[in-house]
Amino acid sequence: MAKHILSIHAHPDDAETLAGGTLALLASLGHRVTIATMTAGDCGAIETSPEETTNIRKREAETAAAVIGAASACVGFPDLGIFNNDPSRRSVVEFIRSMKPDVILTSAPADYHPDHEATSLLVRDACFAVSVPNYHTGDARPLEEIPHLYFMDPIEQRDRSGSPVLADFTVNVESTIVTKRAMLTKHQSQSLWLQRQHGMADYIRQMEDWTRLRGERAGIAWGEGFRQYRGHPYPQEPLLQELLSSCVVNPK
Ligand SMILES: [Zn+2]
Numbered sequence: 001m002a003k004h005i006l007s008i009h010a011h012p013d014d015a016e017t018l019a020g021g022t023l024a025l026l027a028s029l030g031h032r033v034t035i036a037t038m039t040a041g042d043c044g045a046i047e048t049s050p051e052e053t054t055n056i057r058k059r060e061a062e063t064a065a066a067v068i069g070a071a072s073a074c075v076g077f078p079d080l081g082i083f084n085n086d087p088s089r090r091s092v093v094e095f096i097r098s099m100k101p102d103v104i105l106t107s108a109p110a111d112y113h114p115d116h117e118a119t120s121l122l123v124r125d126a127c128f129a130v131s132v133p134n135y136h137t138g139d140a141r142p143l144e145e146i147p148h149l150y151f152m153d154p155i156e157q158r159d160r161s162g163s164p165v166l167a168d169f170t171v172n173v174e175s176t177i178v179t180k181r182a183m184l185t186k187h188q189s190q191s192l193w194l195q196r197q198h199g200m201a202d203y204i205r206q207m208e209d210w211t212r213l214r215g216e217r218a219g220i221a222w223g224e225g226f227r228q229y230r231g232h233p234y235p236q237e238p239l240l241q242e243l244l245s246s247c248v249v250n251p252k
Helices: 014-028 050-066 086-099 114-129 176-186 190-198 204-220 237-247
Strands: 005-007 032-039 073-079 103-106 146-151 169-170 223-228
Touching: 005 014, 005 086, 005 204, 014 032, 014 103, 014 169, 014 176, 014 204, 014 223, 014 237, 032 050, 032 086, 032 114, 050 073, 050 176, 073 086, 073 103, 086 114, 103 114, 103 237, 114 146, 146 237, 169 204, 169 237, 176 204, 190 204, 204 223, 223 237
Parallel strands: 005 032, 005 103, 032 073, 103 146
Antiparallel strands: 146 223, 169 223
């Protein structure tokens, strides 16, 4: 039976960089995929205003998602303005309730960017609240169950102190690396920005280096790492691993 896979990362291009191959695999298996960002990426530009940048990057996100037939959505926070507080959690809960996902992929708890870390916390705790009837957020109805929750790799597969972040399991994305590259290429406004702010000469090559590194650690050519969040009372069954079956390497 087809599932709804909801990716919620902080900015446009994060999910494509860290999980684009896996999302492409899931879409090719007939699952419904939505790629959501917490912000529209309004600060990720040098020569355009926040409003112009928002419009450009929303279009890029939609075009990237369309490569695999996925939907695109934005929760509506501003860049560098994601904080783990009561109004933000209610917004994220309302968003997840409206999406009714079976599986959520989100950012790593420890990552280089404050928006990534705040997104991870907010999404983790929102998942607990989505099925709580008395937690009021808006028009969307409470969900019956907590979605299966997974963390993607952090950028560079390291935490802020430089220690490697290990994956529970790696998804072999050899069959979708070309699609992943095509998705990321749609975020073309980021080429100049990432050169200037991040010192990345070629953001596509950088993604390839990280995907190759995760693959090498699992003994395959191209990989994407994930960890399942299994805190009480979140779902314990390995639903994502079962959906991806033979593409999963090193399952715990
Ligand atoms: Zn980001």
